Amino acid sequence: MNQIQMTDTILAITEAHPQTVDVLVAYGLDKLQNPALRQSLGKTMTLATLCKLRQLDGAALLTALNAVVKPTAEGVRIKGILPCPIRIPLMDKITPFVEQSPVPIDHTLPAASTGLDWLMAESESKEQLADVYLSAGFDLFFNHNGMGKFAKEGVFAPLDVAYNNDFDNDHISLRDPKGIYTVLGMVPAIFMVNKAELGQRPMPKSWQDLFSPIYSDSIAIPMKDLDLFNAVLLGIYHRYGQEGVAQLGSNILKSMHPAQMVKNASANRAPAVSVAPYFFASMLPEGGDMVAVWPEDGAIVSPVFLVAKADSLARSQPLIDFLTSKEIGTVLASNGRFPSTVAGVDNSLTGNEPFLFCGFDFLHSCDVDTCLKTLEAVFLGKEEV
Incomplete structure (x- = not known):
């Protein structure tokens, strides 16, 4: 109860705002100091009824009551x-x-x-x-x-x-x-590279490297992790345009959750390159075939x-x-x-450690939702550049 109304009962008023008892007493209602009376009579008696029975100025009493009521803090x-x-x-x-x-x-x-x-x-x-x-x-x-x-x-x-x-x-x-x-x-997105799967191909050092045909059917991106996937789409588009998005998409082998990438590292079943959050990459065991690579053109933010x-x-x-x-x-x-x-x-x-961020000028200037839908279609090869 933030503001008292004439339709509120005496019990409701005094329970919510104990300081109103002194106001009621000041108006000659001394008996309302008795908690038992407030519980019995006040349970059904409204302020309007009380004023009518005692011939009190209802508007004046209501103003006086609300003057001592502090608004209940909103959540x-x-x-x-x-x-x-x-x-x-x-x-x-x-x-x-x-x-x-x-x-x-x-x-x-x-x-x-x-x-x-x-x-x-x-x-x-x-x-x-x-x-x-x-x-x-x-x-x-x-x-x-x-x-x-x-x-x-x-x-x-x-x-x-x-x-x-x-x-x-x-x-x-x-x-x-x-x-x-x-x-x-x-969440910075970096690479986890499986050296065994990579074979004689050069270690990728940048996002731009991943556009090369030598990594065809060799890259995994967690597309079900929409936050990370969308960040990759926007980051690549901002730096390399739709052509970069299309080239990266053409080299995709599969979509895999980052936790699966770490798990599969020991089983040698991971793709050659997995795009993953830095958090998961930091969990890689030392001395294994899987190594973390921070892209030279920046971890996508x-x-x-x-x-x-x-x-x-x-x-x-x-x-x-x-x-x-x-x-x-x-x-x-x-x-x-x-x-x-x-x-x-x-x-x-x-x-x-460089970072790659599409920037607020870009985010404020375009409809990101529409842009992402277009970029996803380009990435999946459903829309020509």
Whole structure:
């Protein structure tokens, strides 16, 4: 109960706002100091009935009651999907914060494997939107019929978040110049190369190398991991155009989940080159046939985005501050091997690891959803360049 109404019962009013008892007493209703009386009589008696029986100025009493009522804190809703390997460590930090928050926080943050359909359905109208979204991938945020439309309408607030030098420098910037989209971390896509399957062919050192016919039927990309797959499509298209997307697609052997790539490495059944998140590549056993290769033209970046509604920013700010804190950034960087943009976080990078990102100028200037559908068709050979 935020504002008292004449139709509210005396019990409901005094239970929700104990400070109103003093106001009622000041209006000559001394007997209402008795909790038992409030429980019995007040259970069915409305404020309007009480005023009529005691011939009180209902409007004046209502104003006096509402003057001492402090609005009940509205809650904050956060929704999104989290990369599977890092979800548990992140939730281990987020859950205690939610439990200790003075403002109620309703959070729905399942693993990315659950898909985006449920989020897409809930973002069809402005009224359905949560206050904060924390989610991996491009699909949700840059769809011109969904989140992208709301971003253009000014529904989301520009956020001023400090980035570290790893991802805000002369070579790469993950900072949105409009401030709407905050990148908290990313999944870098690199290569896992099976030397036994590679044979006499040269070790691929770049994405451009993978366009060569010598790698025909030799490359695996986890197409079911839409976040990573879409990032690869956009990254290759941004750097090498549709021809690069088509050439990479023509060399694909199969789609395989990154965990399968690691498992198959020991069985010698993996393709010659597997595109995989750095997290999985870092799990490769030493001395085996499978080795990790960081592309010279850059590990393709699949970002984890944060956006917040403008009209609830005041309530959401403590949660946003926490999500952009060094504490969360360190979890991303250390436990999940997902480099973080958060200022002050040590990503354990040497400074020689290049990254490939399609850039916010591109993301703001096109309908990413339509672009991805076209690029997927080109990749699969269903549409000519």
